Amino acid sequence: MEEFFQEDVISIRDMDSEKLESIFGATEKILRMPPDSRRKITLGRTLGYLFFEPSTRTRLSFQAAMAATGGTSLGIADVTSSSTQKGESLADTVRIMSIYSDVLVLRHPSDGSSRFAAEVSDKPVINGGSGTEEHPTQAIQDLFTIKREKGKIDGLNIGIVGDLKYGRTVYSLLYGLGNYDVKIKKRLSFTESASLEDVIDDLDVVYVTRIQKERFPDEEEYLKVRGSYVIGLDMVKRMKSGAIIMHPLPRLDEISADIDRSRNAKYFKQAEYGKYTRAALLGLILNKNGF
Amino acid sequence: MEEFFQEDVISIRDMDSEKLESIFGATEKILRMPPDSRRKITLGRTLGYLFFEPSTRTRLSFQAAMAATGGTSLGIADVTSSSTQKGESLADTVRIMSIYSDVLVLRHPSDGSSRFAAEVSDKPVINGGSGTEEHPTQAIQDLFTIKREKGKIDGLNIGIVGDLKYGRTVYSLLYGLGNYDVKIKKRLSFTESASLEDVIDDLDVVYVTRIQKERFPDEEEYLKVRGSYVIGLDMVKRMKSGAIIMHPLPRLDEISADIDRSRNAKYFKQAEYGKYTRAALLGLILNKNGF
Amino acid sequence: MEEFFQEDVISIRDMDSEKLESIFGATEKILRMPPDSRRKITLGRTLGYLFFEPSTRTRLSFQAAMAATGGTSLGIADVTSSSTQKGESLADTVRIMSIYSDVLVLRHPSDGSSRFAAEVSDKPVINGGSGTEEHPTQAIQDLFTIKREKGKIDGLNIGIVGDLKYGRTVYSLLYGLGNYDVKIKKRLSFTESASLEDVIDDLDVVYVTRIQKERFPDEEEYLKVRGSYVIGLDMVKRMKSGAIIMHPLPRLDEISADIDRSRNAKYFKQAEYGKYTRAALLGLILNKNGF
Structure with missing residues (x-):
């Protein structure tokens, strides 16, 4: 477990499947722990x-x-x-915060910000989302959700619904999935040729993303897509029985609320696993001999 | 004590005097507890x-x-x-927060918001103020203050000073007082016929509320009332010796600062009891066998 | 240690060297404590x-x-x-916060605000910066930094670089230094007659402050000073070998980042000591028999 102790988490590309399995194992451990034991993992940190x-x-x-x-x-x-x-540099802000804490989370619009922060910080830095491509803890959460809900990752057919252009969430997930033997169908939509309708009955995981309004040239175009781009009961019925629907949340209209209670809807489970994968990661970073 | 365990607190109208007495008893218990024991009540929650x-x-x-x-x-x-x-629904926001916590407090402008939230939340929901009428924890705090400072609630003469139109605090208090045998004089003011001056020497509790500026048609009218609507030393002198003055705070000019040290002024005590009645409620909700 | 128990900290002028030594001693104790022992000092407060x-x-x-x-x-x-x-008085805001907590920190633009707050509060009040002159915890942090990094305060030559006009940090430091036998050179700059260049090789402590932009009559004047007012490697080379550079942070361009790793640069240490001197002060205020 020492591989994470006092280490930074900058990019999902730094994680091989062995590291990911360590985090998944630690997450499973936390999920099974009685609350009293959990509360010792980062006590006083x-x-x-x-x-x-x-x-x-x-x-x-x-x-x-x-x-x-x-x-x-x-x-x-x-x-x-x-x-x-007040005009302070990122380096100074990070240095000061590293004095006030045992581990840092940085969210920043610039690529490379977390790697830079890790260099100036005395304490480990976790990238909480940076630039256009990196959101490693979201990817860990998503991979864990697939693993736990499907029992495996290898061999799955995974569809990514929606726009990838500004999606650091999707990019990080794709990098993470690079560690596994999966078939990925990207950019599925109702309006483009590689449409969700054509492949829905073949997918094990349907990963839906939010429509990025700012991408559209005008409001009218946006509203047209927004309206057509909905996973509803009709779509769920066409899915394989064990297939799962994921979404990083928050959602707007991409997923109809009437499928929230279907067995396939796993986006709230996914949010819950986000809490526990982060807890596992923090526990591994802060405790030399794991927990 | 199991009656509150994992239960929602939506409306003071759901509380009968027996339930209120349970909360009052738990509050008394907390007030007498040494701090070290108190700190175990919601430890780790x-x-x-x-x-x-x-x-x-x-x-x-x-x-x-x-x-x-x-x-x-x-x-x-x-x-x-x-x-x-980002356009997320109330249901989704509540669901996610219920993943992150053991109990929720919701403050929302809409009537019915808390009941709705309780339906979608996996964790108990406490209404922290909603719509025009509901603010149950404020009512519990107020009822406890009366009980503790007067030794009883039944048989008291209670005057409500000020406007009731937009006052969820006052509405909730009135609903709560419905469990007791009290005489209530409402809408007392210096400018209306049922004036405070006429009844002051008969009251056991003077409950003063903030003037709602937005209710007045114009600034001039507001300032006229604001100026006349003051509980000062002259008024205190006319009160029964054991009578108490309450206010949900913050106050503007409704109560003159020069009576803060009088034996009758209980609004800071009321704020203190607010902390302990909420602590009691949280303790009852989170612990199966009470505390 | 009882001299601080439940006491307010309003002004550095209330501190003699004996009191300061008590705080310094408590800070040293915290710095040497294992984290598990530290965590008991304000536990539950x-x-x-x-x-x-x-x-x-x-x-x-x-x-x-x-x-x-x-x-x-x-x-x-x-x-x-x-x-x-909503128009609430300072007194009421302070009183309510003193109900919610065991010790208060107040930051306020007005001189005298903390002394006033201490009078109305049931709990001890620490001045977190007020008016033009008072910032006692910053002064304690600065004095401790000098003491720890130089081994003593008496007998040192201390240069204050920059504007003192609006600097409560500098005023408080100067009041604090009044307890010691030091030589102080104030208002050192590159543009005024008492210039840093003339005295740099004689100083034990170079205390640099931020340029207060709002003080300058126009932008051009500000930029001229801002550009000239930089401690860089050239200046460090001229300093005594054991001399230290301090800054309350955040800094803009007053100190060049390329001296951050020099042995003389102590401004990040200073920030770290700020955390521990405050911890010591809080520990002394909250524990009757010290910690």
């Missing part, structure tokens, strides 16, 4: 968060992971609108 | 707060209740200005 | 913060001090933009 892009969801997932394992969180939820800035 | 209307006072009261009993809080202090939203 | 001027740095330093010693923090990071206000 402090997570420092620095979000240069606000992301309430990711921040709360980390805070919940610390709280469930006995630790504390503090930091800045929106650095750019914070008084901290 | 997490409160998740979702405030769709900002209310620093109510949020901090809950956070302080958790902190005093050993627990942790996390959440969103202002959901509508948060990145979480 | 709550710090309430009220920042009428946002100061992420100072707030996080206090929060980190509580977290490292086992305690919790809650409060309002920006009172003026908070819903709490």
Whole structure:
């Protein structure tokens, strides 16, 4: 377990399947632990968060992971609108936060920001989403969800529904899936040629992403796609019985609320696993001999 | 004590006097406990707060209740200005927060929001103020204050000073008082016929509320009332010796600061009891066999 | 150690060298303690913060001090933009926060605000920066840094670089240094007659402050000074070998990043000591027999 102790988590591309299995194993352990034992994992430790892009969801997932394992969180939820800035460099902000905490989470719009932060920080840095491609803890959460809900990752047919253009979530997932023997169908949609309808009955995992409004040239075009781009009961009926539907959340209209209770809908489970995979990762980083 | 375990707290109208007495008893117990024992009540538990209307006072009261009993809080202090939203439904926001915590507090402008949230949440939901009528934890705090400071609730003469039109605090208190045999004089003011001056010497409890500026047709009218609507030393002198003055706070000019030290002024005690009644409620919800 | 128990910390002018030595001794003790022992110092206690001027740095330093010693923090990071206000008086805001916590930190633009708050609060109040002159915990942090890095304070030559006009940090440091036998050169700059260049090789401590942009009559003037006002490698080479460079942070261009790794640069150490001097102070205030 020492492979993660005091190590940074910068990119999912640094993780091979062996490392991923270590994290999955630690997550399974936490899921089976009685709450009293969980609360010793990060007891007395402090997570420092620095979000240069606000992301309430990711921040709360980390805070919940610390709280469930006995630790504390503090930091800045929106650095750019914070008084901290006053023109301060990223290096200085990171250095100071590394004094106030035992492990850092950094969310930043720039590629390379986390690697840079890790160089100047005295404490391990976790990339909480950076640039266009990197969101390693989201990828770990997604891979764990597939593994746990399907029992395996190798051999699966995985469809990615929606736009990939600005999706660091999808890019990170694709990099992570590179460790496994999977067939991936990307950019599935209702409006493009490689359409979801054509392949739905062949997929084991349907990974739906949010439509990025800012990508569309005009509002009308956006609304047309937004309206057509919905996973509903009709689609679920055509899926394999054990197939699962995932979504990084928040969702808008991409998934109809009436399938939330179907056996296939796993996006809330996915959010729950996000808390526990993060707890596992934090536990491995903060404890020399694991937990 | 199992009657509250894992139960929602949606409306003060769901509470009969027996339930209220259970909460009052648990509050008394906490007040007498040494701090070390208190800190075991919610140890390792997490409160998740979702405030769709900002209310620093109510949020901090809950956070302080958790902190005093050993627990942790996390959440969103202002959901509508948060990145979480991005158009996400209330149901999804509540579901996710219920993954991150052991009990939820929801503040929301809509009637019925808490009942709806309780239906979709896996964890118990406490209404932290909703719509025009519901603020059950404020009512519990107020009823406990009356009980503790007057020794009883039955048989008291209670005057409500000020406007009731938009006051969920007052509505909830009135519903709560419905469990007791009290005489209530409502809408007392200096400018209307049922004036405070006429009844002051007969009251056991004077409950003062904030003037709702937005209710007045114009600024001039508001300022006229605001100026006349003050409980001062002259009024206190006319009160029964054991009568108490309450206010949900924050106050503006409704109560003159020079009576803060009078024996009758109980609004700071009331705020303190707010912390402990919430601690008691959280303790009952989170512990199967009470605490 | 009882001299600090339940006492307010309002001004560095209330501290004689004996009191300062008590705090320094307690800080040294914390620095040597194993983390598990540290976490008992404020275990189960709550710090309430009220920042009428946002100061992420100072707030996080206090929060980190509580977290490292086992305690919790809650409060309002920006009172003026908070819903709490609604016109509420400082006295009421302080009184309520003193109900929610065991010790308060107040940051406020007005001179005298902390002394006033201490009068109305049931709990001890620490001044987290007020008015133009007072920032006692910053001064304690700075004095401790000098003491620890130079082995003593008496007999040192100390240069203050930059503007003193709006600097409560510098004023508080100067008051604190009044307890020691030091030679102080103030208002050193590259542009004024008492220039840093003339005295640099004589100084034991170079204390650099941020240029206050708002002080300059126009942008052009500001940029001229900002550009000239830099401690770089050339300056470091001229310093005594054991001399130290301090800065309250955040810095802009006053100190070149290329000297961060020099043995003389102590501003990040200074930030770290800020966390531990605050932890020591909180520990002394909250524990009757010290820790």
